[in-house]
Amino acid sequence: MKPSPLRDQVYEILRSIPAGKVGTYGQLARLVGRPKAARAIGMFMSTNSDAPRTPCHRVVAANGRLTGYSAGNGISTKKELLLKEGVIFKGEKVDLKQSLWQPSI
DNA sequence: AAAATGACGGTGT
DNA sequence: TACACCGCCATTT
DSSP: OOOOHHHHHHHHHHHTSOTTOBEEHHHHHHHTTOTTOHHHHHHHHHTOSOTTTSOGGGEEOTTSBOOOOSSTTTHHHHHHHHHHHTOOEETTEEOHHHHBOOOOO
């Protein structure tokens, strides 16, 4: 993948999300200074080559829904991973109320 | 350079 | 709660 400063920055923040917690695309977008670039952030995840290194599976939609995953068996694998890390699920969605990552304020 | 694409978010009905 | 629409952004063709 071609190097992208913004992508690298997103990955760096993504690495700071602890196991058992999840972040949202919009949240990451905001942290990199592009509050409305959630969509672009999603593209960075899809093109991620650092799967094991970057916990891209800890990123979910703002409503807690798992919108995609490039590795394993897709959403299923992503859900299993999060569940295994201790993330609380509410049906098909993540219980953001308890598992939403809260960046340093 | 312009148009199309996609792992989004918010609002309205 | 479910579905439809619009707005936004970076990457790719």
